[in-house]
Amino acid sequence: MELIRRAALSGVAVGVVGVIILVLANPFSGTPTPSMDENFTPVAPVLIPAEGLASGHGLGAEDAPVVLTVWTDYQCPICGTWGNGVEPTLYERYITDGELRIEHRQYSFLGEESFAAAVGAECAADQGRFWAFHSYLFSNQSSENQGAFSAERLRKIAEVSGQDVAAWETCIADPAVRAEVEADAEEAKSLGITGTPTLVIGDWMESGFPAPGDLYTRIDEALGN
Amino acid sequence: MSRAHRVSALASALGVAISVYLLSIRFIGVPAICGPALGPFGGCSKVEASAWSSIGPVPVAAIGVVGSALLLVATIVHARTRREDVLAVWLFAALAGASIEIGLIAIQAFLIRAWCVWCLLYGSTVLIGAATVVSVVRSHARETRDLTRPPR
Numbered sequence: 001m002e003l004i005r006r007a008a009l010s011g012v013a014v015g016v017v018g019v020i021i022l023v024l025a026n027p028f029s030g031t032p033t034p035s036m037d038e039n040f041t042p043v044a045p046v047l048i049p050a051e052g053l054a055s056g057h058g059l060g061a062e063d064a065p066v067v068l069t070v071w072t073d074y075q076c077p078i079c080g081t082w083g084n085g086v087e088p089t090l091y092e093r094y095i096t097d098g099e100l101r102i103e104h105r106q107y108s109f110l111g112e113e114s115f116a117a118a119v120g121a122e123c124a125a126d127q128g129r130f131w132a133f134h135s136y137l138f139s140n141q142s143s144e145n146q147g148a149f150s151a152e153r154l155r156k157i158a159e160v161s162g163q164d165v166a167a168w169e170t171c172i173a174d175p176a177v178r179a180e181v182e183a184d185a186e187e188a189k190s191l192g193i194t195g196t197p198t199l200v201i202g203d204w205m206e207s208g209f210p211a212p213g214d215l216y217t218r219i220d221e222a223l224g225n
Numbered sequence: 226m227s228r229a230h231r232v233s234a235l236a237s238a239l240g241v242a243i244s245v246y247l248l249s250i251r252f253i254g255v256p257a258i259c260g261p262a263l264g265p266f267g268g269c270s271k272v273e274a275s276a277w278s279s280i281g282p283v284p285v286a287a288i289g290v291v292g293s294a295l296l297l298v299a300t301i302v303h304a305r306t307r308r309e310d311v312l313a314v315w316l317f318a319a320l321a322g323a324s325i326e327i328g329l330i331a332i333q334a335f336l337i338r339a340w341c342v343w344c345l346l347y348g349s350t351v352l353i354g355a356a357t358v359v360s361v362v363r364s365h366a367r368e369t370r371d372l373t374r375p376p377r
Contacts, residue, residue, distance in 0.1 A: 004316060007312075007314070007317040008362075011317040011324070012320050012324050014317075015320060015322065015325045016324050018280075018321070019324065021280060022325075022332070023277075023328070023336070143339060
């Protein structure tokens with residue numbers, strides 16, 4: 001019975017240490033969670049691209065030899081991991097060298113706030129500031145359809161991402177922009193895309209995202225390295 | 226296989242299934258069956274997007290897969306062999322898992338302030354598993370005491 005007693009004590013000890021590590025260590029390594037109270041201050045994005053590297057719906061030189069198309073929903077948590085974690089890595093590794101361009105496509109399907117966020121992003125694109133708005137969206141994700149992308153919060157994101165807010169508000173009220181976002185979602189479905197994020201390089205398409213090493217290999221192969 | 230072993234095996238198998246599902250949501254990106262329709266328990270995306278859903282690069286769901294699989298194997302091996310060292314491993318894994326689960330439930334309540342129905346279901350499988358192993362340990366203790374007691 002001594003063995004059993006020791007197993008019980010060490011089991012509880014391991015569990016308690018695990019919880020302490022999780023509680024104490026992680027908040028310092030994770031992305032800050034945006035506040036959901038009334039005094040919403042948007043969390044700044046991890047990646048702020050150098051001048052000239054963000055254009056249209058893309059990040060990277062327009063004549064980059066490899067184009068990675070990414071379909072996302074702004075409320076999808078794993079897309080947030082992509083936007084806040086993987087894109088900055090690719091930026092450092094390939095985009096600043098002019099080897100890769102990431103093109104963003106909207107596949108909004110998680111609810112009304114996904115559509116509202118995507119419409120806001122399209123209106124930011126009209127002002128040539130798509131990427132700033134897009135990055136702020138991923139940095140300020142929270143529960144789905146619980147107000148994280150409410151009209152008021154999106155307006156604050158428009159402000160901090162440098163939009164002409166009056167023009168942006170006129171744009172988001174235009175039903176044609178919403179129709180564009182819905183057409184994008186239909187296009188995603190017609191391509192057989194069933195989840196987000198979905199990555200496309202040439203003929204290769206994958207839902208979710210591969211381990212960093214596999215993704216680098218895929219990009220390196222496309223670069224002919 | 227005793228009733229306690231059957232309950233533990235079922236709970237652990239369910240735990241493996243739920244944690245594999247949570248892991249597939251994270252890596253494949255399919256939307257979780259969750260959301261406002263589940264009322265207060267629909268905060269899956271908030272829990273999943275929180276800093277507490279992984280330890281460094283390791284998702285908590287992956288630890289769940291390994292933990293529940295270990296509990297399942299320990300349950301089956303103990304049911305067949307009744308070895309005390311296997312019971313010790315089973316008890317160790319069950320109590321470590323239960324302590325972590327209590328911590329994770331507290332994290333959802335006080336730090337994330339959102340509940341994820343799948344995380345709670347997974348937690349229930351671990352706590353039920355821990356309760357059953359404790360009952361097995363108690364009967365093992367009784368049997369050991371009876372065997373060592375001198376005959377009257």
